[in-house]
Amino acid sequence: MTDAKQVESPAESLSRDDYKMIAVFIVGVLAVVFDTTIMSIALHSLSTELKSPVSTIQWVTTGYVLALAATVPLTGWLQQRLGGKRSWILAVALFLIGSVLCSLAWNASSLIAFRVVQGIGGGIMMPLMQTLLMQRAGGRNLGRLAATVGLPAMLGPILGPAVGGAILHWLDWPWLFWVNVPFCVASLLLAWRWLPTDRPTGRAPRLDIVGVILLLPALVLILVGLSNSAGHDGFAAHDAWPLIAIGVLLLLSFAGYALRRGDRALVDVRLLGVRSVASASALLFLSGVAAYGIMLLLPLYLQQLRGMDALGAGLFMIPQGIGMLFSRTIAGRLSDTIGARPVAFCGFLIVGLATIPFALSTATTDKWFLMAVLVVRGFGLGGIIMPLMVASYQGLAATDIPHSSIITRTAQQLGGSFGTAVLAVILQSAMLSRVAAGSAGASDAFDIAFWWSIGFAVLAAVLAVWLPGRPVVEPSGDQLKDAPMPSR
Incomplete structure (x- = not known):
């Protein structure tokens, strides 16, 4: 690294x-x-x-x-x-x-x-x-x-x-x-x-056909498998684990192929040898479980336990978006001045702490209190994705930036689907084990799923120390010879 x-x-x-x-x-x-x-x-x-x-x-x-x-x-x-x-x-x-x-x-x-x-x-x-x-x-x-x-x-x-x-x-x-x-x-x-x-100058690059054949089906199979795992059988479903397994095999095959092909590959996976890209990609994936997988839980919690309709649940989530809006400028400026590491760490920690009230709530918990908590949780969410995206580009040459964009965007996409699937399986399993307990059992099942989400947020906060510290900028003038771009 x-x-x-x-x-x-x-x-x-x-x-x-x-x-x-x-x-x-x-x-x-x-x-x-x-x-x-x-x-x-x-x-x-x-x-x-x-x-x-x-x-x-x-x-x-x-x-x-x-x-x-x-x-x-x-x-x-x-x-x-x-x-x-x-x-x-x-x-x-x-x-x-x-x-x-x-x-x-x-x-x-x-x-x-x-x-x-x-x-x-x-x-x-x-x-x-x-x-x-x-x-x-x-x-x-x-x-x-x-x-x-x-x-x-x-x-x-x-x-x-x-x-x-x-x-x-x-x-x-x-x-x-x-x-x-x-x-x-x-x-x-x-x-x-x-x-x-x-407009590009020189000879236009050829499309990496082998990379397309390996990578695109891999992503599709993994996402379909994760989507299918949200049913009663979870990851053991016959239309889930085979697709995920084949997709992962194709993804690993692409990684091996791309390492040999280098920058001529559809995606230059050698960038994962750069600390900023590797750490940001890993945390973007994990944020799918720690932060955004809960977006499956909250609407279900509001509709099944609190009796809201779809529109009511959607409106109830607005305070979280407002919290994200409040932290947008702050997180951006802090990422430029103190670096992504402390900003992301605090963001994950806030998200975890602001999820605890939902793990302790019942069907009668005051809704205004929960909406206030969502503002805080949204504030933490705004401090996660932005510094991670910024960190993924630190110290990269201009020619590497498109590949970093693809890697981080794919990690975020897979992480979101994986997070949704994992929490759906946890919730479904908890529901089935408490099926005889009535509504109280359903409430307990949601509590368990929320606690898992909190645990993933804490884990992500710990792993945030892997992120680079203060920002890396492209030097100019005499600095150029003293600040080489990262090697791979």
């Missing part, structure tokens, strides 16, 4: 061009974030409107997630092939086309297919945004850039459920997708005008 020599630099203000680029990305990513959060409460309504079972309609979300995950590894090659500006325009255009097609879907099958088109566009947009911003930053103001462009991720949990509930209450379901159109059109126009033209 290697690390880079750390070179400190005074904080610099973001330029006008920086803010223009950020505006392009925020407007475009708002469509992706709102689409994801709105769909989280719309599945029941879609099942009724399209006259399809929930098991089928669930693929409206699953198909989107699979397409998104499978497309992420292609982002680096696409940027090298087309350049950042044209790649972004292509991605937003695909998401726009997918949204319009979804609104015109005539049955569940067509809707699922069109959601895949959306997922392909979204899968390119997210890591490409990270790559272009970090390449422009040149190692400086990483935290401030991440905090500013991370605004959509904070607004989504606040506004998405409310917007989705309002649409389903007053309008028809196709409007769930028409909401995306203004954001996509605005991002396309702004990108055409404001993003710098960066």
Whole structure:
């Protein structure tokens, strides 16, 4: 494991061009974030409107997630092939086309297919945004850039459920997708005008076909297997563990192949030999269990034990988004000044402590108290993902940034699915063991699942000491010869 020599630099203000680029990305990513959060409460309504079972309609979300995950590894090659500006325009255009097609879907099958088109566009947009911003930053103001462009991720949990509930209450379901159109059109126009033209020079790289054959099916199989493990049989289900096993085998095969191929591979896995990338990726994966897997538990807890409907549960979660919004700027500035390590450590610790009241709660615990706790928990969440993303780029050369974006985005995607599956299995197992105990047994089962989530948060806080300390910036002038980039 290697690390880079750390070179400190005074904080610099973001330029006008920086803010223009950020505006392009925020407007475009708002469509992706709102689409994801709105769909989280719309599945029941879609099942009724399209006259399809929930098991089928669930693929409206699953198909989107699979397409998104499978497309992420292609982002680096696409940027090298087309350049950042044209790649972004292509991605937003695909998401726009997918949204319009979804609104015109005539049955569940067509809707699922069109959601895949959306997922392909979204899968390119997210890591490409990270790559272009970090390449422009040149190692400086990483935290401030991440905090500013991370605004959509904070607004989504606040506004998405409310917007989705309002649409389903007053309008028809196709409007769930028409909401995306203004954001996509605005991002396309702004990108055409404001993003710098960066057409690649020289010979365009060839697509790593072997890497595609190994990596993309691996991610799809693992995600489908994790999704299927949320049933009664858990990871032992016949449609869960074989898929996960085959997916992991393909993933390991890709890792061995990519190590031999080096930077010509679809993803340069040698970057995992750099401390900043390895530690951030591991913690992004673990955060799926410690922080975001609980997003499965809370809506179920609110609906099954407290009798809320889907809209009520969605609105109840708004305080957590507000807490994330409060910590956004603070976490970004602290990541630039004191480093990702203490910020992430405190974030995981706050998340763990703020989950304890839910592990001790009952069906009659005061809801206003729990909503206040969610504000604190959201504040901790805002201090996790941002410093981890910043840490993953510390000390990297510009050519390595696309590969780091792919690695960290994939780790976050797999971690979220793994966290959801693990907590679903824990909850299901606890439910079955207390099935004769009635509602009290259900309450105990949720308590057990919450305590597991707390344990994972504490573990993540301990592992956060692995993160790099003070920020690494790209040196200039005489510093260049004294601060080499990390070797692999």
